Amino acid sequence: MFSKVVLVFALLFCVSTYSCQSQVKVAPSKDERALGKSGVFKLVSFRGKHYFVATFDPHKYKIEVFNKLDAGDGVYDFTSLYQSKKAGLLFACNGGMYDEKRHAIGLMVAQGKLQHKINAVSKGTGNFTMQPNGVFYLGKGNDAHILTTQEFVTKKPDAYYATQSGPMLVAGRNFNKNFTKNSVNLNIRNGVGVNQKNEVVFVVSDDMVNFYEFAELYRDYLGCDNALYFDGAISQYFAPELTTQPKAGVPLGPIVTVSKL
Numbered sequence: 001m002f003s004k005v006v007l008v009f010a011l012l013f014c015v016s017t018y019s020c021q022s023q024v025k026v027a028p029s030k031d032e033r034a035l036g037k038s039g040v041f042k043l044v045s046f047r048g049k050h051y052f053v054a055t056f057d058p059h060k061y062k063i064e065v066f067n068k069l070d071a072g073d074g075v076y077d078f079t080s081l082y083q084s085k086k087a088g089l090l091f092a093c094n095g096g097m098y099d100e101k102r103h104a105i106g107l108m109v110a111q112g113k114l115q116h117k118i119n120a121v122s123k124g125t126g127n128f129t130m131q132p133n134g135v136f137y138l139g140k141g142n143d144a145h146i147l148t149t150q151e152f153v154t155k156k157p158d159a160y161y162a163t164q165s166g167p168m169l170v171a172g173r174n175f176n177k178n179f180t181k182n183s184v185n186l187n188i189r190n191g192v193g194v195n196q197k198n199e200v201v202f203v204v205s206d207d208m209v210n211f212y213e214f215a216e217l218y219r220d221y222l223g224c225d226n227a228l229y230f231d232g233a234i235s236q237y238f239a240p241e242l243t244t245q246p247k248a249g250v251p252l253g254p255i256v257t258v259s260k261l
Contacts, residue, residue: 036241050206058142062259065161068102078238078246091258093237096165098253106164133166134228144200146226169215169227183210190235193224
């Protein structure tokens, strides 16, 4: 009897030891990798897709919106904005949809000045009119918000900077009802979200993703209760900390920038 008990304990010890050793040897999977020295940029791997993520506290950084409309006859681009801001520019990305003249097709507010009224059209072709669409904006206190267009029209918040786009990716932690989990509508995509710390989270996908995958990233990985789609194939960004010159890309309409205070 004693020998059997000893044998059982010996087997349990071996199994336990093997299990512990196995756990020690297996390194945890790394879902993200920091980029640069500022601590605001990272590469994220989520469910097999890869994304560039930039996260900013709007009270510690200056977030602005630019468009051809307030450039007069000129056209804003990453290079011109970089030259005007010198070493202050940390990040820039396309920030909403535009027409053939690169004018914003939705709400555009810069430094408290209305440049284009809100677009309440809810029917049509294209991503902008996919409902609900929405508005990313900052108030004078620099608090960041994302509301559906209907919420914005109803609440009439005082926006110091604002850009309208669509569709909403996440609204009140709910995915857009038009998204299909296994959709084959794949594209490079970028967007903006506001997480539960009131940080602004910009994302540009490195891989082609569908809307559902993009929404999942924002809600389930980045902790954003609200997120807004900016655009697809033209999506691009510039971070002087990571690359000295903007990459060549298609001309843009609205551009969102982040600078040092």
